Structure formats: C-alpha cells, structure tokens
Amino acid sequence: MTFQTQKSINVFIHNLHPSTLKLSAVSRDDSDDFKLQLHEYPERALLLVEPDDYIILNHPPDQAYLDYLIDIGIGTRNLLIPSSQGESLSEKVLKDKSLLAFLQQLGEQGNQVVLHPYMSTQLEAKIALKIKGTVNGPPPELSLKVNSKIYLPTLLHELALPVPEYEIVNSMKVLETAKKFIAQYDKIIIIGNHTYGGLAVWPIRNQAELNALTINLSQCNTEELFLIEKRYDVLCSPNIQYLITQSAIQELGLSDQILDQAMKHHGNTYPSSATQLEILWRDSRRLCEALQAQGYRGLLGIDFIETTEGQVFAVDINGRANASSFGLYVLRKLFPDSYPEKHLIMLTHINIGKPVTFTELTDILGQYNLFDPQTKQGILPYNTGFLQWGKFSAIIIANTQAESERLQRFLKRLSISLL
Secondary structure, three states: OOOOOOOEEEEEEOOOOHHHHOOOOOOHHHHHHHHHHHHHHHHHHHHOOOOOOEEEOOOOOOHHHHHHHHHOOOOOOOEEOOOOOOOOHHHHHHHOHHHHHHHHHHOOOOOEEEEEEOOOOHHHHHHHHHHOOEEOOOOHHHHHHHOOOOHHHHHHHHOOOOOOOEEEEEHHHHHHHHHHHHHHHOOEEEEEEEEEOOEEEEEEOOHHHHHHOHHHHHOOOOOOEEEEEEOOOEEEOEEEEEEEOOOOEEEEEEEEEEEOOOOOEEEEEEOOOOOOHHHHHHHHHHHHHHHHHHOOOEEEEEEEEEEOOOOEEEEEEEOOOOHHHHHHHHHHHHOOOOHHHOEEEEEEEEEOOOOOOHHHHHHHHOOOOEOEOOOOEEEEEEOHHHHHHOEEEEEEEEOOHHHHHHHHHHHHHHOOOOO
C-alpha cells in the first residue's frame, strides 16, 4: 500500500497489545483468548503491502500461504523478524539494535522510511525517532482520543451532526443509569470507553442481562467511563473506510457490518444495503475533515446505523485499520477498474474445529473455491496464523451476489461457529 512518494520506504508493523487497547471490563476468558491470538495479528498486513514494501512480523508466515499471496499479486517477500524478546512486536523492534540499524540504513541516500502501524502509539513513535523515519498515523495522543468511545458524541455535537440518545457515566453509576435507560427505551447498549471487535460492548434488554454485567464492572476502577445508549431498530450498520493524508481524504469503500445478537463483529458485506448514501458520505466526510485538521493520518473506519425510522447516526470511530480495511484494499488492488461491480464478503475467525496447515486448508476448501485470478472470484484466506487453533478469516470475492452467497453458505457448512 503505497501512500507516499517513490522515495518513501514503507514498513508495516501491525503491533497490537492489550495495554494499547485498554479494554474495558472484559471477562477473563475473553481476555485470555484474545491475548493468545495477538501474536498472529501482524500477519494481516500482508494484504496491504506492495512488493517493494517491508513488513515486520513476530515470525515467518506459512510459506505456502505467502507463495499463494505472491502468486495472485498480493504481499511481499521483504520480511523482517526481530530476534529480541518483548511483550509486543514494537517492543521487540526497539530492543533489536541490528534491525533498528537496518531500518535506519533504508532511509539513507535521500529515502524516507515510513512506518505504517496498526494503531499509532508511543512505541511506533519511538521507533520512528530512532531510525529517523516518520509514522503514517496520528500523534499517539490523538490516536488515544479518537479510539476512546466517549469522544465521538463530543465530536458529533461540535459538528452539529445527529447524536444517538446517550449518557456518559463512570463504573459506579452504570447500573443505576442503565436501569433508567431500560425503563425509557427497553433496549440499550453499554459500551466501554475502550472496546475491540465486540469486546466490552453489552446489549441489554432486561434486568437479568444487566445483572450478568455486574461481575465485569467489579473489575473496573471507579473512574472507568462507559457510554450508555438507546439501542435503535436498524436496517443496516454501515462501515465507511477512509485513508487520510495531510492533503487528501481518500474513500476506500462502504460496507455493511455483520453483527450477532451480542453485537460481536463477524465481518462485512459489500456493496452496502444502505439507502441513505448521500447522508452517510456527507457526515463521514465531515468527521474526517475535522480529524484531519487535528493531525489525523492513516486508515480510519467510521461505523453508522441506519434506523427503521429513517435516522442515520455515526456510532463509532476506529482510528486504525479495520477488519473491512483489508478486504476493501485487496478488492481495489486486484480490480482497480471494476471493483464497484464486485461482490465482497469479509468473514472473521471462521472456526473449522481442528488445527490445520495452509496446504491442508486449501485441500478442505478445494481449488474450485479458492480465489483464482483467472476466474476473478473465490475465497481468499487470511489470518492463517490462527490455523493452529483451527481458525482463519476469509475474503469472498465474486462476480455476482449469487456466487458470493454460495461461497458464504459453503463456509457456513464448514464452520462450527460462523453466523
């Protein structure tokens, strides 16, 4: 993914660590599973890189998977693996003097090394300082603000954009305020100040579901903040992806989120079924312009809801690469002239119930169902580091809606947990 001039050397480092996300009131089981899988997340950036770019990973990817990506025109063989130890990938890089020296050398002779993080933090800023490079992302302080869930209502008010019915409270007042909202609206959503992929998001319909949240709240400090909102009846939950630079705001695409009853995210579908496209593009653009003026750079995702009563609300901003970022970028890369006519389904964490290698996965999927540049459609697996737990993610690319739905049904039969 080339964002800069030809003299830029792009280095992707999709570092992710629980301390970065600061997840709110998450159950221990969810947290433990999440931490176990963090080691494999950096591999996703293979879908974003160009052949001349570099990517930093915790370990080499499955060679068969890398070969498959390269054969269809995705990824790079310029892999950098830190030799040091650390709790996160960025910490490993900061401790690896030889890797830091290599990155600094890349920037010599007039070149500019540009780090492309998953989410901009102090760690990537330190790496950039040491190698005399730059970060394609917002300043860490702005990144923290944008990814805070209680910031969006403030921004919406400033821009005079529609705001869902809400109240911001600390952990001591969540239950009291939630009871008031349930009495008024029946269905509500409690959102932690810091969430990720449906973690720390609780749809509440009755007192029993509210009581179940009590244990999670007991783990919080008294000043932990939560957003309590009315839950609207929705037609769809669109997500809009942007790439923001100093001088431009590029639209990457609009897709619908796939959410279950617990509001956990399972993927996206493209094209979107939204009916109020003009409002979605207009409001999202205004949000991007406001963030750009504050210094925001890099990928940004904005979630909306379109209600059955015709209202359109922005309900979340993710100041980082989103699950849909990978699919939409791949689609544009493979089909730069025809991507608007394509049908796309992005599915996360498909569970096939047993550990397999990528080669074994391709046998299970069958060559006929794998993405093929000749037919220009099929299933493109990613997150293959999760195969050690019997899980992976997939991008379905099809020429027709019927074919995309056929491939989705195929994966649903294959998976023990797919919606």
